[in-house]
Amino acid sequence: MSRLDGVTTGGSERAAGTRWWWGTLRDDLWTTKVDPLPPSTWLRWLPHGIVFLAALGVLLGDAAQLGDNGGLDGEFAFLVALGHSGAMVLALWRPVPAWWLSLAAMLVGAAAVRAVMDDGYKFTWPWTAAGLIAHLFVLLLLALRVRTRVSLEALGLTALVTYVVQGLVGARNYQPTGQVAVVLFAVVVVLGIALRGRREARTQLAEQTSLTAEERARRTLLEERSRIARELHDVVAHHMSVISIQAQVAPHLVENPSDELKENLEGIRENALEALTELRRVLGVLRSETPDVPGTTPDRGGTAPHAPQPTLDRLGALVENTRAAGLTVTVEQEGRRRTLPPGVELSAYRIVQEALSNVLRHAPGATARVRLVHLPIGLRVDVTNTRPTRIPAPSQGAGHGLLGMRERAAMLDGSLRAERLPDGGYLVSAFLPTDGDPDRPTDDSPHDAAHDIPHHSTHHSTHHSPEDRTP
Incomplete structure (x- = not known):
């Protein structure tokens, strides 16, 4: 490469750098972008009121100084002062x-x-x-709202203009204010940049806290849905096993079954076994404990891997265990009891279980009442408790009992309501719709469930973590 080529290349790079610098400066400072000053946290319009009062003082003081001491006409001095004070007000937006x-x-x-x-x-x-x-106010309001680079560019141009006017142009017999002005301008810009950085840091911290809370809620929701899926798997797997066994036994119950019947029953059995295999494969994923994987929580529900899922037939045992823990519980049933879908039975049992656990944790000394209302279109579950007589102990945990109950009700297209009562107690009310035949009652009569069900001593597991009972 020749020397001329090197000079040409260097000149092109310098020209490109100059164009970039000039374009950046133009984009930063040659704009009319609206950027309103945010209201104060304590008193909403306090900053704006201070700026307006200061602008009024600058208008009166600058007009008097320019007119009386500067020798300018009153109207012209007022216009210059209006420019300074108007800049302060304009800087708010x-x-x-x-x-x-x-x-x-x-x-x-x-x-x-x-x-x-x-x-x-x-x-x-x-x-x-x-x-x-006035210019101190303007630079402070500027530094509070624009990027640091823009604030430094404005400070640099202000210092440059001040130097040119005072140092190069100059005047006769005056008291110079350029050096003091530049120092004060620099202090104000640094202060504005620091305050803006602090505000942005607090905003980012609030956003991060919000994201963390949303992520925790999402993870809790996924854990609850996974637990519900594990429980429902046991119910579905039981019915699939029954279908497979019935399809295998059916040909032996008929004399001389046709080949078509045998083939169809064999197909039913194979499909049931295939579906059961897939269910067990999914269950293996849901029940796998991965404590070393970030973002996962081991299953600490206490349920055995193949334990049968509870139904309302075990409500008596649940109530007895709760009474043994020191809680006074009464159970009422209304309406004609009938066979309910397994999902409704399981969800109703878990809702009662979680509600009673909440009473034990958050309302010591209170009494609870469980009310089951059998309706033609579904089952209504009400669990109420009175005002606690003692201060509850501090509870620690994820706090997703109400979330789990709501998920169970929503899974069945039902609804759940949890609210504090006027007397200081608490109510959890759920409606679980059913599609069954309302005219098919069970052999049991609608009397107290505590006497309707055998009171065996099987210990129930709660699967719960402490929670805030506020819905």
Whole structure:
């Protein structure tokens, strides 16, 4: 490469760098973007009120200084002062145009005073006292809302213009304010940048906290749904096993079954076995404990891997275990009891179980009442408790008992309501719709469930973590 080529390449790079610098400066400072000052946390319009009062003081003080001491006409001095004060108010919404206006007001005022300045009086120049205060406000409001680079560019251009006016142009018999002004401007810009960084850090922290809470809620929801899926798997797997066994036994119950019947029953059995295999494969994934994987929680529900899922037939044992824990519980049933779908039985049992567990944790000394209402279109479950007589112990945990109950009700297209009662107690009310035949009652009569069901001593597991009972 020749020396001429090197000079040409270096000149092109410098020209490109100059164009980039100029384009960046133009994009940053040649804009009329609206950027309103946010309201105060304590008193909403406090910052705006302070700026308006300061602008009024700058208007009166600058007009008097320019007119009485600067030798300008009253109308012209008022216009220059209006430029400084108007820049302060404009900076509340458009900080960059306000900075240009304040700088222009300084140049106009300095030029006008220089033209009429005599040797008999030393005037503060090029920045008047009121103009200096106005530009400090403008730079502070600018630094609070724009990027650091833009604030430093505005500070640099302000210092450059001040140096050119005072150092290169100059005037006769004046008190220089350029050095003091630049130092104060730098202090104000640094303060504004620091406050803006603190505000952005607090905003980011609040956003991160919100995201963390949302992620925790999402993880809790997934855990609850996984637990519900594991329990429902046991119910479905039981019925699939029954279908397979019935399809295998059916040909032996008929004399001389046809080949078509045998083939169809064999197909039913194979499909049931295949579905059962797939269910067990899914269950293996859901029940696998992965404590070393981030974001996962081991199953600590206490349920054996192949334990039968509870139904309302075990409600008596649940109530007896709760009474043994020190809680007074009464059970009522209304309506004609009938056979319910397994999902409804399981969900109703778990809702009662979780509600009673919440009473034990959050309402010590209270009494609870479980009310089951058998309706033609579904089952209503109400669990209420009275006001606690003792202060509950602090509970720690994820707090997703109500979430699990709501998920169970929503899974069945039902609804759940949890609310505090006027007397200080608490109510959990769920409606679980059914599609069964309302005219098919069971052999049991609708009397107290505690006497309707054998009171065996099987210990129930709660699967719950402590929670805030506020819905």
